[in-house]
Amino acid sequence: MAEEGASAPIFDSVALIGLGLIGSSIARGIRAYGAARRIIAFDSSQEVRARVSALGIADDVVEALAAAARADLVILCVPVGVCGEVARALGPHLSPGAVLSDVGSVKAAVIAQVAPHLPPGVQFIPAHPIAGTEYSGPDAGFATLFQNRWCILTPQPQVDAAAAAKLTAFWTRLGANVETMSAAHHDLVLAVTSHLPHLIAYNIVGTAADLEEVTQSEVIKFSASGFRDFTRIAASDPTMWRDIFLNNKEAVLEMLGRFDEDLTALRRMIRCGDGDGLFALFTRTRAIRRSIVAQGQDTAAPDFGRAAAKNDPPAGR
Numbered sequence: 001m002a003e004e005g006a007s008a009p010i011f012d013s014v015a016l017i018g019l020g021l022i023g024s025s026i027a028r029g030i031r032a033y034g035a036a037r038r039i040i041a042f043d044s045s046q047e048v049r050a051r052v053s054a055l056g057i058a059d060d061v062v063e064a065l066a067a068a069a070r071a072d073l074v075i076l077c078v079p080v081g082v083c084g085e086v087a088r089a090l091g092p093h094l095s096p097g098a099v100l101s102d103v104g105s106v107k108a109a110v111i112a113q114v115a116p117h118l119p120p121g122v123q124f125i126p127a128h129p130i131a132g133t134e135y136s137g138p139d140a141g142f143a144t145l146f147q148n149r150w151c152i153l154t155p156q157p158q159v160d161a162a163a164a165a166k167l168t169a170f171w172t173r174l175g176a177n178v179e180t181m182s183a184a185h186h187d188l189v190l191a192v193t194s195h196l197p198h199l200i201a202y203n204i205v206g207t208a209a210d211l212e213e214v215t216q217s218e219v220i221k222f223s224a225s226g227f228r229d230f231t232r233i234a235a236s237d238p239t240m241w242r243d244i245f246l247n248n249k250e251a252v253l254e255m256l257g258r259f260d261e262d263l264t265a266l267r268r269m270i271r272c273g274d275g276d277g278l279f280a281l282f283t284r285t286r287a288i289r290r291s292i293v294a295q296g297q298d299t300a301a302p303d304f305g306r307a308a309a310k311n312d313p314p315a316g317r
């Protein structure tokens with residue numbers, strides 16, 4: 001875990017474009033862990049700019065995108081669907097040698113939309129911190145969001161190794177574990193680990209809401225933690241998620257096809273009374289959950305210091 005003010009700043013100035021959950025968490029993280037000397041903030045929303053000024057989480061809140069382009073590191077923290085238009089407006093103002101990055105949940109489409117607008121010499125290093133919540137906006141951010149979370153970099157082949165090392169050091173300072181991979185691989189992995197689960201949550205909550213006669217008020221009344229976990233995910237930002245599905249279409253559809261096949265197999269097990277099949281699958285998935293908890297990757301995991309519950313793992317795990 002990074003220590004507050006432990007070492008010298010990694011960048012002199014960092015400009016954040018978009019100060020919602022992720023942009024404002026980066027701003028707070030930069031301050032808390034001394035990752036840069038100055039923070040410049042730009043958001044297209046006047047309301048957000050005013051709130052960022054009031055919160056005091058940036059050194060300069062600028063009124064024009066071009067004024068944010070002078071930083072050593074510029075990070076696009078906007079929905080993936082607008083990264084291209086922001087890059088078009090920003091590109092001509094970026095200095096050669098500047099590092100441009102983003103935090104988008106999809107990588108290949110963002111690269112295709114951003115790269116054509118960048119002048120030679122700009123080091124474009126797309127990134128994706130795998131950390132978030134269902135909340136949005138500048139008030140939702142917090143400095144520790146990235147602690148012990150993955151941040152995936154998908155650098156362009158021509159990128160300068162020193163620039164990539166500096167961005168790695170930046171995310172490490174914010175507490176993240178950095179990994180590098182191709183954009184295509186990222187999009188496929190995230191389609192199954194993040195995009196599909198959100199699609200399932202949006203779908204199940206939508207289906208329950210449509211079944212009004214059965215569920216009216218009872219959805220909430222009788223929902224225990226299972227359905228409520230889905231409603232938390234289904235409360236995630238509609239703009240962000242619309243853009244993710246539209247920009248990672250192929251990978252999501254491929255994973256959805258695979259999911260459909262497995263669901264058909266499950267349906268068959270229920271219809272045929274294949275208890276052994278169901279039991280084997282549920283045993284396998286329980287082991288997966290337990291290994292995630294054992295690795296400390298689930299902050300919402302139960303506190304095993306309390307009295308043991310019926311299905312807790314055996315003592316000594």
Ligand SMILES: NC(=O)c1ccc[n+]([C@@H]2O[C@H](COP(=O)([O-])OP(=O)(O)OC[C@H]3O[C@@H](n4cnc5c(N)ncnc54)[C@H](O)[C@@H]3O)[C@@H](O)[C@H]2O)c1
Pocket residue numbers: 017018019020021022023042043044045048077078079080082086103104105106128129130131132133134135136137138237240244
């Ligand atoms: N929320 C998460 O869990 C999460 C996690 C990892 C990555 N991401 C990615 O981070 C990005 C931002 O997500 P967020 O959750 O912070 O969203 P958010 O809605 O909280 O914030 C987005 C901000 O961008 C601003 N904005 C929109 N269009 C703009 C434009 N053209 N120019 C300047 N500002 C603009 C909005 O006003 C808003 O303040 C998305 O690309 C998302 O895919 C989100």
Ligand SMILES: O=C(O)C(=O)C[C@]1(C(=O)O)C=C[C@@H](O)C=C1
Pocket residue numbers: 104105129130131132133134193194195233236
């Ligand atoms: O914790 C949550 O609420 C999230 O949905 C975070 C989550 C994820 O799916 O893990 C969502 C999208 C991002 O691209 C990265 C992280």
